[in-house]
Amino acid sequence: MTSACFYTKKGRFLGFMISGHSEYSEEGSDIVCAGVSAMTSLTVTCLENSGTKFSFTSDESKPQAVLKTEEFTQISENILESLYREVVSLSGEYPAYIKVEKREI
Template identity: 35%
Template sequence: MTTVTFHSEGSRIVGFQVEGHSGYAPEGEDIVCAAITSAVRLVECAVNDVLGLEASVKVREKDASITLKLPSHLGQTNESTCQTLLAALMVHFVQLAEEYPDSISVLEV
């Protein structure tokens, strides 16, 4: 199962961690894993490549995990954009968890 944990400080989502394999289907055929990976890559590219914010990203292939943490001080526009992206990612993962409850769980801490 994949576990997605969103980290918040007050009402601000500061980052997320995705860990584990969904186990929905064999490697290369797993639509849940593909949906998770694609969404994570989209948000990471939007934050770092498009907005140029240099969020901290740690990938541990051995553990099948990726962690993204936003920088502490963002301008108002970038903060708003990042919060929208992370909130949308959370909604996407919650919807996946409702559809595939044995493959993905979502936590907010």
Template identity: 30%
Template sequence: MIEARFKGKDEKFEQIFVTGHANYKPHGEDIVCAAISTATIMTANMIEHLGLQDYILVTMKDGYFKLDVLKEAHLINQVLSNLKYTIIELEKQYPKYIKTIKEG
């Protein structure tokens, strides 16, 4: 199961932590893992493309994505809200494979 933790208050994100594997299908065929991976990587790339990479710290490896917000910015919160919305929508479609947790 994939766990997505969103830490912060009032949609002001401090940290996003996504771990695990969906195990929906075998490796290379798992559309749930692919969707989550795409969403997290696209989010990090978008923040970098907007020139705000100094506001975050991203750590990624297989089955692990961590994004720490180092400096608050309205645009970063909007981008991260979109990631949260995307993962929640995926969780609605695949509740056996994704779990979202809000902390703070």
């Protein structure tokens, strides 16, 4: 199962940690994992293009991706909230394969 935890502070999105394989199908043909990976990659690209300062680590061997913004901006919050909404939507279609939570820090 893929687990996605989104971190907020005072209700504002600051980062996320996404880990695990969905196990929807075998590696290389898993559309659920591919969807989450594509959304995560797009989020990182959008944050880079917006000039947002953030740290991002990814480990294919686990697999795990962790992102934390270094400063709050409305643009970064909108980008992260968009990822959250899309992952929640995907989890609605594949609830046995994705778990999503939002955690106030």
